[in-house]
Amino acid sequence: MKYVKTFESYNGDETESLKKLLDAMMNLGSGIQKDIAKEKLSLMKQVKVKRVSDAIDKNAADIIRTNVRPKKKNCYENSLHTAEYLKAYDVKYCEGWIMLHGIPIDHAFNKVGDDYFDVTEEFALGGNPEEYTYVVLKDWDPDTALQIMATGPYKCYGDVFNKEYISKHPENIK
Numbered sequence: 001m002k003y004v005k006t007f008e009s010y011n012g013d014e015t016e017s018l019k020k021l022l023d024a025m026m027n028l029g030s031g032i033q034k035d036i037a038k039e040k041l042s043l044m045k046q047v048k049v050k051r052v053s054d055a056i057d058k059n060a061a062d063i064i065r066t067n068v069r070p071k072k073k074n075c076y077e078n079s080l081h082t083a084e085y086l087k088a089y090d091v092k093y094c095e096g097w098i099m100l101h102g103i104p105i106d107h108a109f110n111k112v113g114d115d116y117f118d119v120t121e122e123f124a125l126g127g128n129p130e131e132y133t134y135v136v137l138k139d140w141d142p143d144t145a146l147q148i149m150a151t152g153p154y155k156c157y158g159d160v161f162n163k164e165y166i167s168k169h170p171e172n173i174k
Contacts, residue, residue: 076158
């Protein structure tokens with residue numbers, strides 16, 4: 001098997017390791033895995049993430065703290081419930097990655113208008129999301145995201161992008 005260096009120290013674009021990882025999946029994978037990696041590479045976009053109070057307002061932050069109560073290691077659940085509780089603000093559920101020291105971590109966060117925010121980093125982990133690099137693939141309204149999550153043999157939070165892609169490309173399933 002060919003060795004592919006992915007997680008290196010880059011002097012510039014921190015998303016370079018993610019691009020190399022997806023490129024390796026395209027070159028080493030086959031079938032649907034290869035197709036999904038190609039699609040992710042074409043859609044990925046680096047975005048700036050703000051604190052909730054800067055992206056929306058203090059009232060929204062209070063709603064998240066009291067109703068969603070974000071938990072560590074539950075970004076998909078946290079982001080979906082945030083979008084559900086903040087429907088009046090037209091908040092979207094997003095999937096992509098957070099970059100930690102050049103390592104891409106699958107992650108879910110939210111979007112309102114053109115602003116992105118991360119309730120897991122800010123409320124569950126107590127960090128400042130503005131200090132990290134984020135890459136988004138796609139966003140969904142909470143009803144659509146939940147409907148997609150509820151499909152397939154594993155009805156769990158997350159994996160919306162992959163499930164949606166597979167449902168739209170059944171010819172690639174072998």
